[in-house]
Amino acid sequence: xxxxxxxxxxxxxxxxxxxxxxxxxxxxxxxxxxxxxxxxxxxxxxxxxxxxxxxxxxxxxxxxxxxxxxxxxxxxxxxxxxxxxxxxxxxxxxxxxxxxxxxxxxxxxxxxxxxxxxxxxxxxxxxxxxxxxxxxxxxxxxxxxxxxxxxxxxxxxxxxxxxxxxxxxxxxxxxxxxxxxxxxxxxxxxxxxxxxxxxxxxxxxxxxxxxxxxxxxxxxxxxxxxxxxxxxxxxxxxxxxxxxxxxxxxxxxxxxxxxxxxxxxxxxxxxxxxxxxxxxxxxxxxxxxxxxxxxxxxxxxxxxxxxxxxxxxxxxxxxxxxxxxxxxxxxxxxxxxxxxxxxxxxxxxxxxxxxxxxxxxxxxxxxxxxxxxxxxxxxxxxxxxxxxxxxxxxxxxxxxxxxxxxxxxxxxxxxxxxxxxxxxxxxxxxxxxxxxxxxxxxxxxxxxxxxxxxxxxxxxxxxxxxxxxxxxxxxxxxxxxxxxxxxxxxxxxxxxxxxxxxxxxxxxxxxxxxxxxxxxxxxxxxxxxxxxxxxxxxxxxxxxxxxxxxxxxxxxxxxxxxxxxxxxxxxxxxxxxxxxxxxxxxxxxxxxxxxxxxxxxxxxxxxxxxxxxxxxxxxxxxxxxxxxxxxxxxxxxxxxxxxxxxxxxxxxxxxxxxxxxxxxxxxxxxxxxxxxxxxxxxxxxxxxxxxxxxxxxxxxxxxxxxxxxxxxxxxxxxxxxxxxxxxxxxxxxxxxxxxxxxxxxxxxxxxxxxxxxxxxxxxxxxxxxxxxxxxxxxxxxxxxxxxxxxxxxxxxxxxxxxxxxxxxxxxxxxxxxxxxxxxxxxxxxxxxxxxxxxxxxxxxxxxxxxxxxxxxxxxxxxxxxxxxxxxxxxxxxxxxxxxxxxxxxxxxxxxxxxxxxxxxxxxxxx
Numbered sequence: 001x002x003x004x005x006x007x008x009x010x011x012x013x014x015x016x017x018x019x020x021x022x023x024x025x026x027x028x029x030x031x032x033x034x035x036x037x038x039x040x041x042x043x044x045x046x047x048x049x050x051x052x053x054x055x056x057x058x059x060x061x062x063x064x065x066x067x068x069x070x071x072x073x074x075x076x077x078x079x080x081x082x083x084x085x086x087x088x089x090x091x092x093x094x095x096x097x098x099x100x101x102x103x104x105x106x107x108x109x110x111x112x113x114x115x116x117x118x119x120x121x122x123x124x125x126x127x128x129x130x131x132x133x134x135x136x137x138x139x140x141x142x143x144x145x146x147x148x149x150x151x152x153x154x155x156x157x158x159x160x161x162x163x164x165x166x167x168x169x170x171x172x173x174x175x176x177x178x179x180x181x182x183x184x185x186x187x188x189x190x191x192x193x194x195x196x197x198x199x200x201x202x203x204x205x206x207x208x209x210x211x212x213x214x215x216x217x218x219x220x221x222x223x224x225x226x227x228x229x230x231x232x233x234x235x236x237x238x239x240x241x242x243x244x245x246x247x248x249x250x251x252x253x254x255x256x257x258x259x260x261x262x263x264x265x266x267x268x269x270x271x272x273x274x275x276x277x278x279x280x281x282x283x284x285x286x287x288x289x290x291x292x293x294x295x296x297x298x299x300x301x302x303x304x305x306x307x308x309x310x311x312x313x314x315x316x317x318x319x320x321x322x323x324x325x326x327x328x329x330x331x332x333x334x335x336x337x338x339x340x341x342x343x344x345x346x347x348x349x350x351x352x353x354x355x356x357x358x359x360x361x362x363x364x365x366x367x368x369x370x371x372x373x374x375x376x377x378x379x380x381x382x383x384x385x386x387x388x389x390x391x392x393x394x395x396x397x398x399x400x401x402x403x404x405x406x407x408x409x410x411x412x413x414x415x416x417x418x419x420x421x422x423x424x425x426x427x428x429x430x431x432x433x434x435x436x437x438x439x440x441x442x443x444x445x446x447x448x449x450x451x452x453x454x455x456x457x458x459x460x461x462x463x464x465x466x467x468x469x470x471x472x473x474x475x476x477x478x479x480x481x482x483x484x485x486x487x488x489x490x491x492x493x494x495x496x497x498x499x500x501x502x503x504x505x506x507x508x509x510x511x512x513x514x515x516x517x518x519x520x521x522x523x524x525x526x527x528x529x530x531x532x533x534x535x536x537x538x539x540x541x542x543x544x545x546x547x548x549x550x551x552x553x554x555x556x557x558x559x560x561x562x563x564x565x566x567x568x569x570x571x572x573x574x575x576x577x578x579x580x581x582x583x584x585x586x587x588x589x590x591x592x593x594x595x596x597x598x599x600x601x602x603x604x605x606x607x608x609x610x611x612x613x614x615x616x617x618x619x620x621x622x623x624x625x626x627x628x629x630x631x632x633x634x635x636x637x638x639x640x641x642x643x644x645x646x647x648x649x650x651x652x653x654x655x656x657x658x659x660x661x662x663x664x665x666x667x668x669x670x671x672x673x674x675x676x677x678x679x680x681x682x683x684x685x686x687x688x689x690x691x692x693x694x695x696x697x698x699x700x701x702x703x704x705x706x707x708x709x710x711x712x713x714x715x716x717x718x719x720x721x722x723x724x725x726x727x728x729x730x731x732x733x734x735x736x737x738x739x740x741x742x743x744x745x746x747x748x749x750x751x752x753x754x755x756x757x758x759x760x761x762x763x764x765x766x767x768x769x770x771x772x773x774x775x776x777x778x779x780x781x782x783x784x785x786x787x788x789x790x791x792x793x794x795x796x797x798x799x800x801x802x803x804x805x806x807x808x809x810x811x812x813x814x815x816x817x818x819x820x821x822x823x824x825x826x827x828x829x830x831x832x833x834x835x836x837x838x839x840x841x842x843x844x845x846x847x848x849x850x851x852x853x854x855x856x857x858x859x860x861x862x863x864x865x866x867x868x869x870x871x872x873x874x875x876x877x878x879x880x881x882x883x884x885x886x887x888x889x890x891x892x893x894x895x896x897x898x899x900x901x902x903x904x905x906x907x908x909x910x
Contacts, residue, residue, distance in 0.1 A: 018157035024072040025160060028278065031068045035061050036280035043287070051294035058288035059264070065281055066271045160277065167273030174269070178224040185213035185232055196247045197231070197254065200303065204258045212250070220317065221253050226266065229257045241320070245313035248305050255296035294346060311350040424470035428463045429507040430479055438462065439510060445478035452478060470502050477506065484510040485539075485571045486552040498863055500856050508548050516574065517566035518607030520559045520581055527563025528611055531583040532556060536592065539571035540851050546882050547830070547856070566605070574599055579609065587614030587663020590636070591643035614661030617694055619713040621655045621682055628655025629716060632684040633756045635749055636662060636694070639677065642752035662694065680712065681749035685757040688719030688774045691745060719772035722796055723804035726766045726783060733766025734809060737785035741770070743793065744779045773798040783807050789896065790868050810896040812867040818860050819879050819887075822904040827860020831881035835864070838872050838891065847876055870894050879903040
């Protein structure tokens with residue numbers, strides 16, 4: 001591991017943040033010098049003005065200095081977002097406007113977003129000679145490609161943060177020391193001193209009269225405390241000065257209180273701590289302190305104190321300190337961090353012999369300032385030269401490792417394989433849907449199976465990805481960014497359809513997110529805090545025709561003390577969603593429940609989910625001989641729905657089971673069978689499945705119950721055999737066909753419980769056999785095979801099935817055709833084909849469009865295989881493309897064979 005990687009391995013430091021911070025601090029070297037130079041010029045111009053005016057000018061200089069680094073960070077970030085988007089033929093930002101009329105891939109090709117921010121010198125040198133060179137990178141991008149700066153930035157950032165922390169600790173120690181001084185002093189009760197303080201405080205309009213105390217640990221009068229100031233006087237000053245001299249000294253300290261100098265001095269020390277590394281900051285701060293003291297001197301003179309008397313008081317105070325400690329301490333000279341010359345300048349100024357203002361820098365300080373200025377001014381030219389020169393001096397392309405093939409640049413700009421034989425490399429672009437600007441700080445997810453792998457996106461809004469294949473069987477690409485709706489895009493490949501290839505570059509046009517939410521209450525309408533809400537939502541209508549869709553699944557939220565929950569990543573035009581709510585004190589909610597008809601309530605946060613108290617359902621499972629059955633699986637469902645993920649329970653060695661929290665979650669529809677409100681199904685291979693209803697209110701007929709639960713026992717019997725042979729139209733057996741028991745007693749437990757031993761596929765002879773099927777009521781089966789039409793709801797009764805049943809599967813219906821622009825007659829590059837079920841009165845056009853099984857079309861051609869029968873005997877089809885109005889076909893009878901449907905799409909009105 002190299003040095004840079006070692007820093008990245010630390011969990012509390014981020015290399016990108018280190019680089020940004022180092023760049024901002026490097027820029028501040030010349031910025032600080034420039035501000036100090038302007039302040040020096042201002043001092044010369046204001047030398048005839050009052051000390052208060054010069055003090056204000058110094059404060060403004062310090063404020064400008066401390067705001068420079070954060071402003072520089074913002075400017076650098078803005079440069080990065082603007083200059084990472086370049087065209088091949090000219091450097092230009094992405095055009096303004098929305099994405100209407102262009103798909104995400106076309107947008108990427110039009111704007112030609114290039115990954116210059118993450119390209120190192122070595123990578124640039126290995127580009128093929130025909131690849132376009134990076135033209136005129138910005139200063140910020142040039143800095144990011146500078147190897148020395150990238151290597152040194154973590155060290156510089158850590159050194160700066162450590163130094164700033166030590167300086168801030170120094171300030172904190174000073175505050176703590178001032179507090180200790182205030183606690184260790186003795187209040188002065190001299191009426192003469194107190195009268196002077198109260199009289200002058202009233203004259204100056206001070207809201208709080210400072211406490212005057214004597215302290216042996218201070219050398220000169222000083223003010224401590226921010227909100228409750230205290231004037232500390234050394235004992236030698238109290239006893240050694242005359243009444244008029246002591247009054248003058250007290251007036252100087254009161255002037256500090258009136259001007260809020262303790263607070264200003266604290267902020268000044270903080271600025272010094274944050275910008276400790278720049279000598280110009282210390283020089284400006286020193287000048288501010290000097291002007292502060294002289295401004296207080298002017299206030300004392302305006303309080304009718306004689307110049308000679310005040311000057312004599314200052315000199316006498318310095319003499320007393322010298323006599324006590326053996327030398328004149330720095331605090332006694334000016335209390336400003338100055339030396340003897342500054343004290344002399346104050347006294348001479350009071351006596352009217354002020355010398356012309358001289359701006360002095362030590363030789364060491366001057367050398368550091370000059371060196372910092374030279375390096376800061378010349379660094380942009382060096383880094384720009386390195387960044388531009390490296391691609392021009394690129395050698396021949398290096399041989400790719402592991403037998404990878406070199407990229408071949410095509411003059412036409414068509415997509416090309418830039419990966420190894422077994423991999424595919426692509427770029428993911430994150431773009432704001434409204435501004436077309438790249439989005440920084442995104443997260444990219446890749447899902448090729450059940451799990452999603454996440455990685456941080458590149459700072460410039462484009463992230464390189466390496467996938468195992470260009471034509472994966474299934475692939476979800478996902479993206480997230482703060483303030484935006486999560487998005488995902490899906491690719492699917494099968495032998496029955498044209499290859500759905502991953503592109504070389506794919507853009508996600510992300511939309512700003514909205515906030516939705518609701519409340520969770522109990523049966524009495526009281527809020528339920530601490531409930532877990534799993535919320536899913538999406539927007540399929542506004543992005544029809546695009547591969548990328550706005551959606552997310554099962555985001556977890558927890559209700560607050562008022563039972564409220566908020567989701568701040570919802571699509572602004574959300575049109576579908578689902579919810580699941582759980583709390584350990586209430587009944588389990590099985591599965592997700594649709595909230596498509598509650599969208600408006602979710603938007604105004606008036607949606608309410610009612611949790612109901614759960615009861616335990618428990619009992620035993622025994623066999624025909626009355627002995628306990630171990631390992632039997634029980635599932636519980638509501639209104640004929642058995643969730644795929646349970647809840648499930650298994651019996652123990654004594655045949656016992658228990659569902660701890662069972663409760664109805666939705667209202668019973670008027671036409672529902674109340675006996676099937678809640679049902680439990682038991683499966684144990686070798687025994688016939690058993691189902692019973694669960695009554696959650698009152699007595700369970702024929703069964704005992706407890707106050708907090710229901711006791712339901714089961715007795716298993718031996719089942720019967722169902723034997724099905726699956727063949728094609730030629731009488732040939734079909735191996736691997738799926739035979740799925742589905743509807744039984746108006747419920748569907750077997751779809752969720754088939755994982756517990758129910759056979760799934762036919763063998764090599766096309767035989768599917770279930771030897772322990774229920775012997776009483778018939779079951780409806782679904783029979784499916786790849787490349788064939790489905791047979792749905794085929795009813796078979798084990799009681800009457802003395803011989804095997806033969807099922808013949810037909811070839812599917814294949815819809816093919818073209819999609820062209822109605823005006824230009826040119827093929828549409830990227831579109832989707834959907835099928836619709838007719839006869840749905842609640843839908844606007846009477847058609848329910850199945851969006852989960854879209855077929856992709858490319859270059860004007862499409863193929864869609866239809867295998868699922870429809871209850872009306874026909875389907876309708878429509879084509880969606882970004883920037884076009886939907887095109888819908890007439891009814892197409894569902895039958896074996898091929899059907900050709902061509903579509904001409906009209907462009908949407910601007």
